Amino acid sequence: MTSDAAISRTFSIGLTGGIGSGKTTIANLFGERGATLIDTDAIAHQLTAPGGAAIPAITAEFGPDFIDAAGALDRARMRAHVFSAPAARHRLESLLHPMIRAATAEAAARATGCYTIFVVPLLVESGTWKQRVDSVLVVDCSEATQIARVMQRSKLSADEVRAIMEVQATREQRLACADDVIDNDADHTAAGHAQLQAQIDALHARYLALAETKRHRHL
DSSP states (O other): OOHHHHHTSSOEEEEEOOTTSOHHHHHHHHHHTTOEEEEHHHHHHHHTSTTOTTHHHHHHHHOGGGBOTTSSBOHHHHHHHHHHOHHHHHHHHHHHHHHHHHHHHHHHHTOOSSSEEEEOTTHHHHSSHHHHSSEEEEEEOOHHHHHHHHHHHHOOOHHHHHHHHHTSOOHHHHHHHOSEEEEOOOOSSHHHHHHHHHHHHHHHHHHHHHHHHHHHHTO
16 A cells, blocks of 8 residues: 555644644644554654664764764764754655655554544645645644743743744644634633634544545445
8 A cells, every 4th residue: 555545544633833832732632532643753753763664764864963872873962963054955855755654554554433634743844745635634823822931831032942943844834735624823711722623523523524424435
């Protein structure tokens, strides 16, 4: 089974959003409702962990200085390197993306949920994911919310967060690719939580119907 055939086997959604938008929180809420979640960031972390499949290729391409004492990718050093040298980011992506794609296809072939959600932070930037999934779901919030969340979570400065955002697609570019949008700008109050749950429930019901239609089409 080819990678795209594995991904298209069941109804599939590509979930994306900028840093700090709350992609993982949203994905987990769909997972609680029975969706299979396949997180490309988690796959990338597995590939670059100690003993990960990508470590030999990264060492050969960038040198041992980019591998930490535990044998994993030194993320802080690599992040600084690719921000200062865009060509290095392309070199790293050329190593990782085929491995991520293969691992994603393997996970898709094993999917047993009512539909499959691929969590892809760089879905818009990749240029290929929109054609590989049935629907694109964008988790949206204001840039001010993104910055505040990442500063709190990762202890980065506002300028460091903005630097990360600058190499990602813009909010407008993501929204232009969206089939569906979840507004995740609400605060952590009971009312905000209820609003978010209502959005998830409405989309879940629609995705179940679309998954059933696709299943019958392939019988």
